[in-house]
Amino acid sequence: MLASAARRSCRRSSSQIRRLLGSSAPPAVVPGPCIVPKRGNDILNDPWYNKDTAFPTTERDRLGLRGLLPPRVMSFKEQYERFINSYRSLENNTRGEPESMVALAKWRILNRLHDRNETLYFRVLIDNIKDFAPVIYTPTVGLVCENYSGLFRRPRGMYFSANDKGEMMSMIYNWPAEKVDMIVVTDGSRILGLGDLGVQGIGIPIGKLDLYVAAAGINPQKVLPVMLDVGTNNKKLLEDKLYLGLRQPRLEGEEYLAIVDEFMEAVRARWPKAVVQFEDFQMKWAFETLERYRNRFCTFNDDIQGTAGVALAGLLGAVRAQGLPLQDFPNQKIVVVGAGSAGIGVLNMAKQASLRMPGIHITEGHNQFWVLDKDGLITKAREGLDPAVAGFARGSGPDEIPDLQEGASLVEVVKKVKPHALLGLSGVGGIFNEEVLKAMKESDSPRPAVFAMSNPTTKAECTPDDVFKHVGENAIFASGSPFSNVALGNGKTGYANQANNMYLFPGIGLGALLSGARIISDGMLEAGAECLASYITDDDIQKGILFPPVSRHITAQVGAAVLRAAVAEDLAEGCDDVGPKELASMSEVPYYEEINITSLKFEPMAMSEVLTKLTVLLTVGNGGLRRSKNVVPHLQPPCEQKINRENLTGSTEADAPDILFERMYQTRICFGCLLLTIFHLVAHMESIFAEIDAHGPRIWLCIAPFICLDMIMSL
Ligand SMILES: NC(=O)C1=CN([C@@H]2O[C@H](COP(=O)(O)OP(=O)(O)OC[C@H]3O[C@@H](n4cnc5c(N)ncnc54)[C@H](O)[C@@H]3O)[C@@H](O)[C@H]2O)C=CC1
Numbered sequence: 055m056l057a058s059a060a061r062r063s064c065r066r067s068s069s070q071i072r073r074l075l076g077s078s079a080p081p082a083v084v085p086g087p088c089i090v091p092k093r094g095n096d097i098l099n100d101p102w103y104n105k106d107t108a109f110p111t112t113e114r115d116r117l118g119l120r121g122l123l124p125p126r127v128m129s130f131k132e133q134y135e136r137f138i139n140s141y142r143s144l145e146n147n148t149r150g151e152p153e154s155m156v157a158l159a160k161w162r163i164l165n166r167l168h169d170r171n172e173t174l175y176f177r178v179l180i181d182n183i184k185d186f187a188p189v190i191y192t193p194t195v196g197l198v199c200e201n202y203s204g205l206f207r208r209p210r211g212m213y214f215s216a217n218d219k220g221e222m223m224s225m226i227y228n229w230p231a232e233k234v235d236m237i238v239v240t241d242g243s244r245i246l247g248l249g250d251l252g253v254q255g256i257g258i259p260i261g262k263l264d265l266y267v268a269a270a271g272i273n274p275q276k277v278l279p280v281m282l283d284v285g286t287n288n289k290k291l292l293e294d295k296l297y298l299g300l301r302q303p304r305l306e307g308e309e310y311l312a313i314v315d316e317f318m319e320a321v322r323a324r325w326p327k328a329v330v331q332f333e334d335f336q337m338k339w340a341f342e343t344l345e346r347y348r349n350r351f352c353t354f355n356d357d358i359q360g361t362a363g364v365a366l367a368g369l370l371g372a373v374r375a376q377g378l379p380l381q382d383f384p385n386q387k388i389v390v391v392g393a394g395s396a397g398i399g400v401l402n403m404a405k406q407a408s409l410r411m412p413g414i415h416i417t418e419g420h421n422q423f424w425v426l427d428k429d430g431l432i433t434k435a436r437e438g439l440d441p442a443v444a445g446f447a448r449g450s451g452p453d454e455i456p457d458l459q460e461g462a463s464l465v466e467v468v469k470k471v472k473p474h475a476l477l478g479l480s481g482v483g484g485i486f487n488e489e490v491l492k493a494m495k496e497s498d499s500p501r502p503a504v505f506a507m508s509n510p511t512t513k514a515e516c517t518p519d520d521v522f523k524h525v526g527e528n529a530i531f532a533s534g535s536p537f538s539n540v541a542l543g544n545g546k547t548g549y550a551n552q553a554n555n556m557y558l559f560p561g562i563g564l565g566a567l568l569s570g571a572r573i574i575s576d577g578m579l580e581a582g583a584e585c586l587a588s589y590i591t592d593d594d595i596q597k598g599i600l601f602p603p604v605s606r607h608i609t610a611q612v613g614a615a616v617l618r619a620a621v622a623e624d625l626a627e628g629c630d631d632v633g634p635k636e637l638a639s640m641s642e643v644p645y646y647e648e649i650n651i652t653s654l655k656f657e658p659m660a661m662s663e664v665l666t667k668l669t670v671l672l673t674v675g676n677g678g679l680r681r682s683k684n685v686v687p688h689l690q691p692p693c694e695q696k697i698n699r700e701n702l703t704g705s706t707e708a709d710a711p712d713i714l715f716e717r718m719y720q721t722r723i724c725f726g727c728l729l730l731t732i733f734h735l736v737a738h739m740e741s742i743f744a745e746i747d748a749h750g751p752r753i754w755l756c757i758a759p760f761i762c763l764d765m766i767m768s769l
């Protein structure tokens with residue numbers, strides 16, 4: 055019976071994939087039971103099972119909780135409202151207080167809930183993602199990482215340090231969850247634009263994985279935040295008495311790679327199908343590890359590849375905002391400030407997009423980019439020119455702007471190039487100053503685009519207020535961390551878009567996971583980016599809206615696009631009992647061509663169908679059926695929460711008909727065996743005694759099978 059329940063759960067998840075790509079209508083949600091392997095206080099101390107005062111009396115009895123909780127039973131809805139009310143009071147009571155203090159207070163209240171009751175935590179997060187994303191993610195996560203050692207109360211995720219060399223293969227089995235689908239790993243060497251924060255960088259994988267749960271519907275028990283602590287070169291941290299990481303300089307060269315290699319092999323050994331996302335590695339290791347693992351593991355680097363997709367979607371949006379066809383993209387002049395992992399990732403993907411534009415023939419040598427780093431404009435005359443950026447370095451050909459020399463300043467470049475788009479990935483706050491923005495006003499574009507993508511807020515290259523003031527009301531603005539829209543007067547709004555890889559990475563991970571792809575190819579990433587680019591309608595684009603708010607809708611669409619690309623490239627190996635062949639036939643749906651960049655159409659109708667289908671996947675939920683699937687049960691709206699079953703915990707016999715039946719069935723067999731044995735003994739008492747007299751212990755050979763059978767059934 056247990057096995058058949060497991061099979062049913064598997065079938066259910068595969069039918070979710072079918073629905074994702076097929077055409078059947080969403081079935082009614084029938085959540086399954088949840089087995090609680092713990093009792094009493096162990097349940098209350100486990101955030102995964104704990105539901106505090108919401109345990110009804112029957113569950114309190116069954117789970118040994120009677121007397122361990124105050125008598126009043128509170129519904130999930132009441133708990134939910136109580137939390138939201140206390141959060142809102144915190145907001146009201148801290149008005150006018152310093153921003154960082156308020157941000158940390160908000161983070162603390164959410165984190166405490168996360169530590170205590172995950173069901174409630176993810177429910178409030180999912181329902182209020184717009185409000186809470188800036189708390190669990192950028193900008194507050196930056197502040198949390200900076201102060202992590204002082205804020206630390208309970209561990210979350212796994213820590214592999216340089217001292218663990220040779221032990222990781224066994225350490226990985228210390229993680230309590232049987233299955234892990236998504237891993238986000240960092241070495242803490244480049245946390246947002248805040249530099250080397252060592253072990254304190256763990257806040258980034260935690261925040262990113264919260265978004266995976268909220269936006270992609272990944273089961274929170276199947277995500278794993280990881281910190282690779284190879285030391286830190288941050289002097290302040292090394293001298294900080296509270297610092298929780300290794301107090302040693304960072305490992306370098308082969309020693310460093312040996313740690314990362316060992317970690318990756320350990321992951322492969324325990325969870326060969328897990329997707330591993332690299333996050334916030336300093337540039338040299340970001341590129342090195344990407345090249346090292348991309349063809350061997352299902353992995354991607356979010357800073358290089360996720361950011362590129364988001365920036366490209368924004369740049370394509372800026373073309374549309376000018377009323378131009380996408381084919382005009384290769385003619386757009388783009389200044390990129392910052393030649394690190396993010397900047398170079400963007401340049402590579404944007405160049406590929408130009409080369410693939412249909413009907414346009416451009417050569418490899420075509421260069422529409424001007425790239426600056428801390429030493430100014432990068433030209434071919436640069437000493438020790440980094441090969442990663444060499445292809446974008448300005449030369450001395452006829453298409454060059456005269457007098458723009460190696461190392462030219464940003465303002466000089468903007469004045470002379472008059473770019474259509476100015477993109478900041480420098481980690482230097484305020485670098486797009488008034489002079490630079492006023493120069494952008496002279497842009498050759500009627501809708502000059504300024505993307506201040508560095509994080510957190512303090513590192514943003516400029517603010518939307520500055521942009522709309524100095525560049526003009528026609529400007530298009532996007533930033534890595536959230537800003538408020540700007541009132542321009544006359545009822546007009548200057549939109550402050552958030553250009554952050556959070557629009558893509560949950561969909562990339564979801565699509566890769568469901569496809570069961572061996573690796574994550576450029577094609578899969580491009581498909582995700584193209585999907586994001588086509589998401590916004592022309593009307594919105596005209597208003598200056600480039601990106602949708604982060605939601606499960608957009609993640610679902612991106613996930614579908616990534617999955618289809620995996621199938622198209624023959625990389626998909628299938629997921630659960632949906633094999634590659636089945637996936638291939640399912641993905642033969644008409645929309646694929648339409649969301650391909652070669653014929654990019656902006657038809658929300660076509661997309662919305664994909665959306666509906668994928669949303670089904672993400673909303674069906676599994677009712678916590680042994681947590682064996684990707685989709686969290688928390689995703690049903692609170693009004694539909696039947697606390698016993700959908701709220702994850704406490705389901706035993708009364709809530710779990712399958713299991714009840716199974717136990718009854720077992721009990722009956724055991725009982726039957728026992729009766730048979732007794733019956734056998736009584737019925738043959740006389741002859742048994744005679745036998746014992748005659749044969750001695752051999753009589754046990756006759757009784758033993760019954761006793762053994764009985765014992766086995768009792769197990
Ligand atoms: N919005 C988003 O989705 C994302 C934003 N980012 C942000 O981008 C920033 C950079 O990230 P990475 O490329 O990984 O860092 P990185 O450290 O690899 O690169 C930084 C680059 O900026 C350049 N730079 C430094 N000072 C400069 C100056 N004064 N003028 C011009 N260039 C200067 C450096 O020379 C280097 O090329 C960070 O703040 C990060 O938070 C990164 C990934 C995603």
Ligand SMILES: CC(=O)C(=O)O
Nearest residue numbers: 246334357509554555
């Ligand atoms: C958003 C992000 O990944 C970063 O700032 O590094």
